[in-house]
Amino acid sequence: MSTFISVIVPLYNEELVIHELYKKLTAVLHRYKDEYEIILINDGSRDKTLQLAKQLCFQDKKVKLINFSRNFGHQAALTAGMDKTSGRVVVTIDADLQDPPEIIPEMVKQWGEGYQVVHGVRKKRKGEGIFRHAAIFLFYRFLRKTTHIDITVDSGDFRLMDRRVVDELKKMREKNRYIRGMVSWVGFRQTEVEYVREKRFAGKTKYPFRKLVKLAIDGILSFSSFPLKISLAIGYFCSLVSLLIILYAVISNYPYPEPTIPGWIFVFLIVLFLGGIQLITIGILGQYIGRIYEQTNERPIYIMEEHINFE
Ligand code: UDP
Ligand code: MG
Numbered sequence: 001m002s003t004f005i006s007v008i009v010p011l012y013n014e015e016l017v018i019h020e021l022y023k024k025l026t027a028v029l030h031r032y033k034d035e036y037e038i039i040l041i042n043d044g045s046r047d048k049t050l051q052l053a054k055q056l057c058f059q060d061k062k063v064k065l066i067n068f069s070r071n072f073g074h075q076a077a078l079t080a081g082m083d084k085t086s087g088r089v090v091v092t093i094d095a096d097l098q099d100p101p102e103i104i105p106e107m108v109k110q111w112g113e114g115y116q117v118v119h120g121v122r123k124k125r126k127g128e129g130i131f132r133h134a135a136i137f138l139f140y141r142f143l144r145k146t147t148h149i150d151i152t153v154d155s156g157d158f159r160l161m162d163r164r165v166v167d168e169l170k171k172m173r174e175k176n177r178y179i180r181g182m183v184s185w186v187g188f189r190q191t192e193v194e195y196v197r198e199k200r201f202a203g204k205t206k207y208p209f210r211k212l213v214k215l216a217i218d219g220i221l222s223f224s225s226f227p228l229k230i231s232l233a234i235g236y237f238c239s240l241v242s243l244l245i246i247l248y249a250v251i252s253n254y255p256y257p258e259p260t261i262p263g264w265i266f267v268f269l270i271v272l273f274l275g276g277i278q279l280i281t282i283g284i285l286g287q288y289i290g291r292i293y294e295q296t297n298e299r300p301i302y303i304m305e306e307h308i309n310f311e
Pocket of ligand 1: 011
């Protein structure tokens, strides 16, 4: 049986939501008869997620499972799913039902009208703190301003992609993966479907602020050389300012035997100032070099321990 639609769901400690997710997804996917598959990726969960997922696979052959050898992260899990799908269209969705599966048919409709990527765009977010909310809001605007590509603002990882797009993404084996940026990068015809982001169905977020920051940095460094330009600009600015101060000191000191600014403070300030600038610049360079290092080592993006219900 050929697969029309593949739905990829990463799972990390999602024992509380997996059943409800399965129920809701199946209810929606029912309309595609036998031509759908649900691909669960267990991303090194430490709770009962794996057992429950295996049970589902056992009951229903449409549910397939990829089990990672440890936690490789959300973006790696999505990648594994895409590597293994066979669908004409591929949907990625979070496990916690924050992205309503009921939107999927609407996405498929847009695809039918000739779009190869349909982003789910959050109109509203429920149940997230004001600080997190503001940080996310600013981040997307910043990213859009600093990158050359047109990254869809406020779109998480709820989207539909055509087979063509997935095939292109599969060729991109970069290690620091920021999939929403990569999807925008590949091009094709892209559109958006708006939805209200619900509260998590159960459990806690698996994206603590630390992981969110890591994802944001991946996004910025993977798609822009803006940070390198800032340090260059600060460098120019500082050199110019110090030059002016030096000129001022030389000129203002000229007629007097006594200096107007004590010499040691002057030197101290300039050394401190330039030292700081140099450290910042080196730090930014270091970020990119770290990435080059990660890219050049031959480690895979994820390790699969087992997979179930794939032919
Ligand atoms: N997730 C994952 N690996 C991780 C962290 C998260 O596979 O290391 C999954 C998680 O199970 C969920 C999705 O990624 O299906 C999004 O996570 P979450 O809902 O916790 O993020 P939030 O919606 O709070 O940003
Ligand atoms: Mg969530």
